Amino acid sequence: MISNIITGMQLRYNYRLYPTSGQRAALARAFGCARVAFNDGLRARQDAFASGQPYPTDRELSARLTAAKATPERAWLSEVSAVVLQQALADLNSAYRNLLNSIQGARNGPKVRPPRPRSRKDAKQAIRFTRNARFCITPSAKLRLPKIGDVPVRWSRPLPSAPSSVTVIKDAASRYFASFVIQVEPATLPEAESVIGIDLGLTHFAVLSDGRKTASPRFLRRAEKKLRHAQKYLSRKERGSKNREKARVKVARAYSRVTDARRNFHHQLSTALIRENQALAVEDLSVRGLARTRMAKSVHDAGWSAFVHMLEYKARLYGREFYRISRFEPTSQVCAACGAHEGPKPLHIRVWQCRACDAWLDRDINAAVNVAKAAGLAVSACGAQVGPGAIPAQRSEAGTLRGAA
Numbered sequence: 001m002i003s004n005i006i007t008g009m010q011l012r013y014n015y016r017l018y019p020t021s022g023q024r025a026a027l028a029r030a031f032g033c034a035r036v037a038f039n040d041g042l043r044a045r046q047d048a049f050a051s052g053q054p055y056p057t058d059r060e061l062s063a064r065l066t067a068a069k070a071t072p073e074r075a076w077l078s079e080v081s082a083v084v085l086q087q088a089l090a091d092l093n094s095a096y097r098n099l100l101n102s103i104q105g106a107r108n109g110p111k112v113r114p115p116r117p118r119s120r121k122d123a124k125q126a127i128r129f130t131r132n133a134r135f136c137i138t139p140s141a142k143l144r145l146p147k148i149g150d151v152p153v154r155w156s157r158p159l160p161s162a163p164s165s166v167t168v169i170k171d172a173a174s175r176y177f178a179s180f181v182i183q184v185e186p187a188t189l190p191e192a193e194s195v196i197g198i199d200l201g202l203t204h205f206a207v208l209s210d211g212r213k214t215a216s217p218r219f220l221r222r223a224e225k226k227l228r229h230a231q232k233y234l235s236r237k238e239r240g241s242k243n244r245e246k247a248r249v250k251v252a253r254a255y256s257r258v259t260d261a262r263r264n265f266h267h268q269l270s271t272a273l274i275r276e277n278q279a280l281a282v283e284d285l286s287v288r289g290l291a292r293t294r295m296a297k298s299v300h301d302a303g304w305s306a307f308v309h310m311l312e313y314k315a316r317l318y319g320r321e322f323y324r325i326s327r328f329e330p331t332s333q334v335c336a337a338c339g340a341h342e343g344p345k346p347l348h349i350r351v352w353q354c355r356a357c358d359a360w361l362d363r364d365i366n367a368a369v370n371v372a373k374a375a376g377l378a379v380s381a382c383g384a385q386v387g388p389g390a391i392p393a394q395r396s397e398a399g400t401l402r403g404a405a
């Protein structure tokens, strides 16, 4: 079971689908028709732009699609649900809207690229059915899709309410998924006493202001290791060979296993943190900024932004307070015990002693406490202080130790 937020309180619920061979053929046809609807619309806009004609509106594209179905060249578009085609156009329209907003600066985040044609070779194929397509779940718990049939579903957990749309996806590993959009009403959890600051790091996935450290779970590390092996194997295969194709499928499978395992881990950890704490603060990491450095791979793998996003929507869902602290706060430079500014320290310094108050501090936990304090949360700095057992007897001159954490 996978769920994540789209907008507001809409959640996605994803399930594995097991279409029959006939249904797979029908789906392939629907993916193809949706691609054509999308690409025809894209070309119409590109041609209009190139020849100085006015921009074809959403409504015009829709009318052209209907007209095209009446022509012999495009008559086969009628073989699939009309909603699938209209939804492909809707994707094109929102791609243009995002592009326009990005150009005008009304949209945050990375620059949006102009839409490009969809291809049969794209790793992911998808079609969307909205409610007016009359998709439904049959009494025998299959997903009934117009002009596709009753597709078997593995219901890894029940759907909480009637979905407003379903997207059928085929991934690079040739697996099929149904992704339902569900309107979720905020729930309440019993009030919790504790508040927490969270530092997301490279040595540990998450370090908490109460001193706890969470590493990536073994199942995720194992899946990642398998993926690296599969990638290495693929890189040694000759281009265009049959073995290369087999290796490519293996990499795609290993990759989706890593993605699933990581998402599960994020869900478990974020749910536990939301249950335990009334208020949560996390550093607002600019993953994009970090990704340019040599840390890129591990940053990417750690999936921090996906995790923070999950924490944020679960906080909203369950009525917890959630704070993002600007990354310009020097969380690793200030002593959480006395507030003295100790200046930047190289990454290998894991434990240091404050020159003002003599407290021995764990770099990551100290940062987590500072994140909580920056959000105005009343946390104790005790968690950041290293117990006597962890303090090596020898004291270095600079007041810092390496490798002790």
Ligand SMILES: [Zn+2]
Residues within 6 Å of the ligand: 335, 336, 337, 338, 339, 340, 354, 355, 356, 357, 358, 359
């Ligand atoms: Zn201090």
